Amino acid sequence: MSVLEAFHQMLAQRMDHINEHILNNIEDYQRLNDECDGIFAVIIALLEEGTITEIGKLLIEYEDKKLEMQSLVETVMYEQGVKDGCCLESILHKNF
Structure with a gap:
């Protein structure tokens, strides 16, 4: 493994750790993430119903x-x- 590959592997592991152990413990982050997930679920449901046209697909x-x-x-x-x-x-x- 090259130094650059090791560096990128370390970065990926560190960023995963930050996401799993730090960001997920911040209430505002968790609330915003939940709100985004809810909005996205509504958009997908509308797309599946055919309510949103090509513009909706482009927005996604x-x-x-x-x-x-x-x-x-x-x-x-x-x-x-x-x-x-x-x-x-x-x-x-x-x-x-």
Whole structure:
């Protein structure tokens, strides 16, 4: 396993841990997640009934892409934070 692969594996494990053990214990996060799940369930039910037209399908596709983008942003930000922390540790180690 390369260093980059190990780094990405560590990031994935850490982000999973944060999601499972930290975010799920934050009431506002859990409430918003439940509300989103409820809204999405209504949208899917309406789609299955044929109530929503092609625009509804496009809105769902749009939301899926936005969620995918948000996930990518969070991953990149977390990765950069780890890199910044390593850089800071190196600077502090040299100066102290």
